[in-house]
Amino acid sequence: MKDYVVIGSGIIGSLITRALSKYPVSVHLLDKENDIASHQTIANSAIIHSGHDPKPGSLKAKLCVLGNQLYDTLEQELDIDLLRTGALVVAHNEAEEAQLAVLLERAHTNGVTDVKIIDQPTIQTLEPRLSKGITKALSLPTTKVTFPWEVAIHAVANAIHNGATFQKNAEVVSIEPNESHFTIQLKDGSKIEAKHVINAAGVMSDLIAAMIEPTPEFKILPRKGEYFVLDRKAVGLFKNVIYPLPTQAGKGVLIVPQTHGNILLGPTSYAVTDREDESTTRDGLAYVKTHLQSLSNDIPFDLIIRTFAGVRATSSFEDFYIQESKVYPHFYHVAGIDSPGLTAAPAIAQYLVEHVIKIDLPIKPDYDPIYRKTPLFHTLSEAQKIEEIAKYPKHGKLICKCEKVTEQDIIHAIHGPTGNDTIKGIKKRSRAGAGLCQGGYCESEVLKIIARETGEKPNEVNYYAEHTPILVKETKTK
Numbered sequence: 001m002k003d004y005v006v007i008g009s010g011i012i013g014s015l016i017t018r019a020l021s022k023y024p025v026s027v028h029l030l031d032k033e034n035d036i037a038s039h040q041t042i043a044n045s046a047i048i049h050s051g052h053d054p055k056p057g058s059l060k061a062k063l064c065v066l067g068n069q070l071y072d073t074l075e076q077e078l079d080i081d082l083l084r085t086g087a088l089v090v091a092h093n094e095a096e097e098a099q100l101a102v103l104l105e106r107a108h109t110n111g112v113t114d115v116k117i118i119d120q121p122t123i124q125t126l127e128p129r130l131s132k133g134i135t136k137a138l139s140l141p142t143t144k145v146t147f148p149w150e151v152a153i154h155a156v157a158n159a160i161h162n163g164a165t166f167q168k169n170a171e172v173v174s175i176e177p178n179e180s181h182f183t184i185q186l187k188d189g190s191k192i193e194a195k196h197v198i199n200a201a202g203v204m205s206d207l208i209a210a211m212i213e214p215t216p217e218f219k220i221l222p223r224k225g226e227y228f229v230l231d232r233k234a235v236g237l238f239k240n241v242i243y244p245l246p247t248q249a250g251k252g253v254l255i256v257p258q259t260h261g262n263i264l265l266g267p268t269s270y271a272v273t274d275r276e277d278e279s280t281t282r283d284g285l286a287y288v289k290t291h292l293q294s295l296s297n298d299i300p301f302d303l304i305i306r307t308f309a310g311v312r313a314t315s316s317f318e319d320f321y322i323q324e325s326k327v328y329p330h331f332y333h334v335a336g337i338d339s340p341g342l343t344a345a346p347a348i349a350q351y352l353v354e355h356v357i358k359i360d361l362p363i364k365p366d367y368d369p370i371y372r373k374t375p376l377f378h379t380l381s382e383a384q385k386i387e388e389i390a391k392y393p394k395h396g397k398l399i400c401k402c403e404k405v406t407e408q409d410i411i412h413a414i415h416g417p418t419g420n421d422t423i424k425g426i427k428k429r430s431r432a433g434a435g436l437c438q439g440g441y442c443e444s445e446v447l448k449i450i451a452r453e454t455g456e457k458p459n460e461v462n463y464y465a466e467h468t469p470i471l472v473k474e475t476k477t478k
């Protein structure tokens with residue numbers, strides 16, 4: 001019997017698991033996919049918003065502003081990437097400038113610091129590639145950008161170090177409430193018993209709720225967001241996150257510098273019925289290009305290296321739904337976590353554990369909040385490289401030339417505390433395949449290394465989920 005089972009290893013479930021691992025309780029994290037952070041947490045804008053936009057008084061507003069601050073602590077504790085970009089929300093005429101003034105007021109009410117309106121010459125000095133038609137901007141210096149799935153992976157690694165456990169390929173198909181515990185049935189037929197259950201299942205959170213409640217108080221209304229990614233050669237072309245004015249549909253199409261030098265362009269925001277259709281569309285990408293025109297006519301579209309899409313867990317409740325079930329005590333919903341869920345995630349974990357669960361236990365004396373990643377070889381100093389290569393000669397072979405990833409970097413990614421044996425899992429941890437050629441040259445080498453390290457046959461190595469091999473059959477006989 002587990003004290004706590006957390007369903008979903010996105011950024012929310014991962015940080016909740018870590019928050020619970022501070023206490024003398026058993027915590028078990030489940031995900032239906034074969035890796036941490038496989039849905040919203042891997043497909044978003046990566047912005048740690050300042051908190052200028054959510055409705056004052058809402059949980060979104062409070063937890064966004066607090067979450068933004070808590071990322072500075074996460075950076076220290078979990079060794080995550082954080083780029084302090086700042087952001088500009090731009091206006092093109094007097095009517096839009098009036099909306100900036102409303103946003104400024106809202107930012108002040110939400111407790112965002114250092115926010116101010118800047119004029120056109122200042123905007124052009126900061127961001128010379130922005131459209132000359134931009135007349136004013138709201139400057140938000142506390143906006144940052146992170147590497148979202150790294151945050152989740154490091155949080156789980158740290159939680160495991162503190163005694164938690166993680167089970168992948170563990171799809172919850174039903175939940176039976178009993179007198180003093182819940183029995184969770186997985187797709188593979190196994191069962192797990194837990195005294196407390198936390199539903200952090202993202203776009204599936206209303207389906208999990210419906211497993212125990214006849215009429216959940218929220219319904220997920222999924223909304224897709226599509227993007228272009230610019231190659232790292234675009235580094236520095238835009239230094240701030242650039243937002244248009246927000247609308248009912250969301251924050252609009254943005255320009256977002258990323259922690260590794262790429263720039264994201266997007267997203268769209270439209271209702272979809274398939275909660276996990278993460279494909280891009282011709283119309284969606286055309287929409288992104290059209291809407292970027294009001295921000296800049298100087299975007300190097302020839303540097304596009306890929307497109308991607310994510311599906312937001314927007315809900316009928318409108319605000320984040322972070323509550324104990326009204327039907328079954330000890331079952332908690334952390335649902336409707338759309339934007340700014342990435343930003344708010346550390347604050348959501350803290351709020352759930354301290355104010356909703358109200359855990360009343362001492363922190364374990366041996367709780368260790370620190371996780372340190374194995375640095376990628378190319379990030380080391382010359383002296384460190386000499387030391388490392390003596391220990392690990394396989395650093396001498398460069399596998400991904402675009403992102404400078406060595407064979408040993410890939411071996412570390414396979415065998416790390418939350419290691420993975422899929423092509424996409426290795427890309428998430430080492431960036432092999434994330435560069436200009438998008439794995440065209442290195443993917444087959446990564447596959448061979450995974451097969452060798454795990455003892456799998458090459459045609460058993462999966463791209464991302466179970467049963468997604470790249471090699472399906474032999475094309476030549478000996």
Ligand SMILES: Cc1cc2nc3c(=O)[nH]c(=O)nc-3n(C[C@H](O)[C@H](O)[C@H](O)COP(=O)(O)OP(=O)(O)OC[C@H]3O[C@@H](n4cnc5c(N)ncnc54)[C@H](O)[C@@H]3O)c2cc1C
Nearest residue numbers: 008010012032040041044045047172202225340341342343
């Ligand atoms: C296009 C887009 C742009 C965004 N931009 C930003 C941004 O810039 N800044 C920001 O703050 N927020 C942003 N967000 C929101 C942010 O990404 C999400 O709020 C956050 O990632 C939610 O994390 P999560 O853990 O709740 O969900 P997810 O990451 O989706 O994780 C849910 C997990 O539950 C698992 N699961 C589902 N059903 C089951 C089951 N039956 N059994 C076991 N496991 C299950 C899934 O496999 C998944 O891993 C954006 C979102 C999108 C889609």
